[in-house]
Amino acid sequence: MSENAQARYSTGAIIFHWLIAILVIVNWRIAEGAEHLEGAAKSAAIAPHKAIGITILVLSVLRLLWRMSHKPPALPDALAGWEKLLARTMHGIFYVLLIGLPIGGWLASSYAGRPVDFFGLFTIPMLPVAENMDQAKSVIGAHKNGGGLLLILIALHILGAAKHQFIDKLPSFSRMWPGKS
Numbered sequence: 001m002s003e004n005a006q007a008r009y010s011t012g013a014i015i016f017h018w019l020i021a022i023l024v025i026v027n028w029r030i031a032e033g034a035e036h037l038e039g040a041a042k043s044a045a046i047a048p049h050k051a052i053g054i055t056i057l058v059l060s061v062l063r064l065l066w067r068m069s070h071k072p073p074a075l076p077d078a079l080a081g082w083e084k085l086l087a088r089t090m091h092g093i094f095y096v097l098l099i100g101l102p103i104g105g106w107l108a109s110s111y112a113g114r115p116v117d118f119f120g121l122f123t124i125p126m127l128p129v130a131e132n133m134d135q136a137k138s139v140i141g142a143h144k145n146g147g148g149l150l151l152i153l154i155a156l157h158i159l160g161a162a163k164h165q166f167i168d169k170l171p172s173f174s175r176m177w178p179g180k181s
């Protein structure tokens, strides 16, 4: 196995990966839990979803900046060209969704005239758009679809990582886990 194939992501990239992964899963469960509520109960239940979502946005931007200054390890040479392309495309779509979804949620809240409360600590200002409930509804519709797509991709991502690690016996989980390089 070449040196490249054994290399790991940097510790910073690993921390960002797992922190964001946990927050995304928690945030999805909170949104699901709020889905069938109405009125004040729904606003209260969705408030932490919004605050965690903004946290994911900030962490994802920092993660991308980190990635630009800490080159990820090359994919194992044993992967076919199309597999490398698929992995890169998948990771690219993840970044688009990790940044696009919270911005969409923030935009929808802004159209609805509701600033985002950050765990009671401070208020995140609304994006500069005029109040428009129709726009709020259509943006939140796209947000829900994007969230659904993210979940499908996460499932495929886990299956792909497991296949490479356990069936192909290529380094996969070990690349995204701290340890000796």
Ligand code: HEM
Pocket (backbone or CB within 6 Å): 024, 027, 028, 031, 032, 034, 035, 036, 046, 049, 050, 051, 052, 053, 054, 056, 057, 097, 098, 101, 102, 103, 104, 105, 106, 107, 108, 109, 116, 140, 143, 144, 147, 148, 150
């Ligand atoms: C990466 C971050 C985020 C993810 C992965 C995410 C994911 C989701 C998902 C999957 C749903 C649909 C749940 C369902 O009804 O089945 C949802 C709903 C929603 N999200 Fe997010 N979201 C994120 C960030 C945000 C942010 C930052 C805001 C607002 C500032 C927000 C506001 C909302 C609202 C208002 C709903 C609608 C709840 C409803 O009407 O049922 N989200 N989100």
Ligand code: HEM
Pocket (backbone or CB within 6 Å): 017, 020, 021, 022, 024, 025, 067, 072, 075, 091, 092, 094, 095, 098, 154, 157, 158, 161, 171, 172, 173, 174, 175, 176
């Ligand atoms: C839940 C949300 C998750 C998201 C949004 C996510 C996103 C990502 C992204 C964007 C990368 C590429 C890193 C880069 O090159 O910049 C990556 C790599 C990786 N992820 Fe995840 N991930 C998630 C969960 C998981 C889970 C649950 C597992 C394992 C069970 C996992 C295993 C891996 C592995 C092994 C890699 C390294 C792939 C390689 O060999 O290059 N991820 N993930």
